[in-house]
Amino acid sequence: MHEILIISGKGGTGKTSLTAAFAHLSQNSVLCDLDVDAPDLHLVLDPKTSPKTPFISGFEAKINSDQCSGCGTCLKMCRFNAVKASNDTFSIDPLRCEGCGVCVHFCPYDAIAFNSKTCGYWRVSETRFGALVHAQLYPGEENSGKLVALLRKEARQLAKSNGAEILLSDGPPGIGCPVISALSGMDLVLIVTEPTPSGYHDLDRVAKLCRHFKIPAMVIINKCDLNPNVVKKIQSNCQAKEMVRLAQIPHSNDFFHAMAKGLAITEYTDSDVSRKLQIAWGKITKLVQGRKAA
Numbered sequence: 193m194h195e196i197l198i199i200s201g202k203g204g205t206g207k208t209s210l211t212a213a214f215a216h217l218s219q220n221s222v223l224c225d226l227d228v229d230a231p232d233l234h235l236v237l238d239p240k241t242s243p244k245t246p247f248i249s250g251f252e253a254k255i256n257s258d259q260c261s262g263c264g265t266c267l268k269m270c271r272f273n274a275v276k277a278s279n280d281t282f283s284i285d286p287l288r289c290e291g292c293g294v295c296v297h298f299c300p301y302d303a304i305a306f307n308s309k310t311c312g313y314w315r316v317s318e319t320r321f322g323a324l325v326h327a328q329l330y331p332g333e334e335n336s337g338k339l340v341a342l343l344r345k346e347a348r349q350l351a352k353s354n355g356a357e358i359l360l361s362d363g364p365p366g367i368g369c370p371v372i373s374a375l376s377g378m379d380l381v382l383i384v385t386e387p388t389p390s391g392y393h394d395l396d397r398v399a400k401l402c403r404h405f406k407i408p409a410m411v412i413i414n415k416c417d418l419n420p421n422v423v424k425k426i427q428s429n430c431q432a433k434e435m436v437r438l439a440q441i442p443h444s445n446d447f448f449h450a451m452a453k454g455l456a457i458t459e460y461t462d463s464d465v466s467r468k469l470q471i472a473w474g475k476i477t478k479l480v481q482g483r484k485a486a
Contacts, residue, residue, distance in 0.1 A: 193348075193351050193352060193356060193357060193358070193359060194357065194358055194359070194379045194380065194480045195348075195358075195359045195361065195377070195378050195379050195380075196358060196359070196360050196361065196378070196379065196380045196381075196382065196476065196480070197226075197361045197363050197374055197375060197378045197380070197381050197382070198210060198211045198214070198360070198361065198362055198363060198381075198382045198384060199363035199364070199365070199371060199374070199375070199381060199382070199383055199384070199398060200363075200365055200383065200384045200385060200394070200395075200398070201365070201366065201367065201383070201385065201391070201393070201394025201395050201396075201397050201398040202365055202366070202390055202391065202394040203365040203366075204386075205384045205385055205386045205391060205414055206384060206386070206414040206415065206441075206447065207362065207363070207365070207384045208227075208232055208233055208236070208362055209236075209447050209450075209451065209456075209457060210382075210384055210412065210414065210441075210469070211233060211360065211362040212233065212236040212237065212456040212457075213456045213457050213458045213466075213469045213473075214360060214469070214473055214476075215233075215237065215319075215321040215322075215360060215456065216321055216456040216458045216459050217458055217469070217470060217473040218321070218322075218358055218360055218473070219357075220322075220355070220356050220357045220358070221321070221322055221356055221357065221358040221359070221360050222322060222323050222325070222347055222350050222351040222354060222356045222358075222359050222360070223237070223319070223321060223322060223323065223324045223325070223360050223361075223362075224324070224325045224326070224343055224344065224347040224359060224360070224361040224362070225324065225325070225326040225327070225343075225361070225362045226340050226343055226344070226361050226362060226363045226364055226370070226374040227362060227363065227364040227365070227370075228312065228327045228328065228329045228336050228339045228340060228343070228364070228370065229329050229336055229364065229370070231326050231327065231328060233324070233326065233362045234317070234324065234326055235451070235454070236451060236454060236455065236456060237319040237320070237321060237324055238319065238320070238454050239317030239318060239319045239324050239326075240317055240318045240319075241317075242315045242316060242317040242318070243315060244313040244314070244315050245313060245314050245315060246310045246312075246313055247310065247311050247312040247313055247314055247327065247329070247339050247342065248308050248309065248310050248311070249309065249311045249335040249338055249339070250291040250308075250309045250311065250334070250335060251291040251293065251306050251307065251308060251309055252284075252286055252289055252291055252306075252307060252308075252309040253274075253284050253289055253291070253293070253295050253296055253304050253305070253306055254284060254304065254305045254307065255282050255283055255284055255303055255304050255305075256303050256304070256305060257281060257283075259301055259302065259303035260281070260282055260301065260303040261300075261301050261303070262280045262281065262282065263300065263301070264277065264282070265295075265298055265299060265300060266282060266284075266295035266298070266299055266304065267282060269294050269295055269298050270294065270295055271292075271294070272288050272289065272290050272292075273288055274288035274289040274290070275295065284304075287332055291309060293306055310330075311329060311330055311333040311334070311335055311339070312327060312328050312329040312330045312333060312339060313327065313328060314326065314327035314328075314339065314342065314343060314346070315327070316346065316350065322356075323350055323354065325343050325346050325347040325350060326343070327339055327342075327343055336364070336369065336370040336373075337369035337370050337372065337373040338373075339370075340364070340370045340373040340374050341373050344361070344373075344374070347359055347361070357480075358480065361374065363375070366394075367394075367397050367398055367401050371398070371401065372401070375401060375402065375405055375407060376405055378407050379407075379408075379480070380407075380408055380409075380410070380476070380479065380480070381402050381407050381408070381409040381410070382409070382410050382411075382412060382438065382476070383395060383398055383399065383402070383409050383410070383411050383412070383435075384412045384414055385411060385412070385413055385414070385426060386413070386414050386415050386418065387413060387415065387416060387418050387419040387420070387421075387422035387423045387426060388418070388419065388422060389422070391422070391426075392422055392425055392426055392429070395411070395426065395429070396429065399411075399429075399433055399435060403433075409435055409436075410435065410436045410437070410438040410476075411426070411430050411435050411436070411437050411438060412437075412438050412439050412440075412441065412472065413426055413427075413437065413439070413440045413441070414441045415441070415442070415443040416440040416441060416442055416443075417442045417443055418443060423440070438472050438475060438476070439468055439469070439471070439472040440468075441465055441468055441469070442464070442465065444457075444463065444465045446460060446461050446463055446465060446466075447465075457469070458470065
């Protein structure tokens with residue numbers, strides 16, 4: 193089983209649209225959406241409703257008003273302004289609480305509970321392209337990297353039990369903690385970029401991350417007809433960094449029409465864009481099979 197991750201240095205490059213197309217073209221695969229802060233692969237894959245499994249991470253303080261003496265120690269000790277005072281009563285704002293436990297430790301009356309915190313949920317759903325492992329982190333919650341690691345573990349186990357040849361993951365944008373958690377240990381990374389100044393800059397950043405972890409990366413230039421001059425810069429950069437340019441995909445309104453219908457573009461139309469993606473997936477499959485044979 194080989195793990196393939198599709199990422200981009202920034203949002204809005206068309207990463208999820210291309211992931212959906214490759215999910216449609218793939219066979220015997222397990223799919224995973226690792227963008228836990230803003231997942232949207234399910235919008236195209238339309239999974240069947242499945243049970244949610246809570247994602248529990250960290251702790252949350254809560255004051256027991258019956259035991260609280262109103263001494264204000266917690267208010268003085270909290271560095272995050274999470275403790276609120278009103279009419280000599282104290283409470284903790286869950287959006288500000290960092291779960292550090294300082295207030296719990298210093299409360300002289302043991303009036304503060306310190307319970308495990310539910311930060312989101314994850315689930316395994318069935319789609320027309322196969323099983324999808326995905327999650328949703330609640331707004332403002334942290335530990336997205338930990339949730340990404342959990343999803344990868346569950347997706348690997350599912351792929352092995354299903355006898356899947358490929359685990360195809362839609363990664364988070366950027367280069368932060370969730371990206372590092374998604375990237376480490378991958379067999380192949382597909383970087384989706386666009387010919388804009390920010391696209392060029394963020395491609396360079398995420399490519400450095402791939403080189404740091406010694407993971408082979410291939411580049412897809414999406415909306416390649418927007419700015420030919422930046423395309424040339426991306427091509428030169430890929431050549432200098434010895435990164436394979438997998439495909440150049442022109443801008444097409446078919447992406448929007450397909451998404452509005454809840455379809456991958458390769459399902460929606462047999463256009464030039466679809467054929468380019470089919471060729472790209474063929475190259476990926478050949479590379480994966482070659483590594484398997486080696």
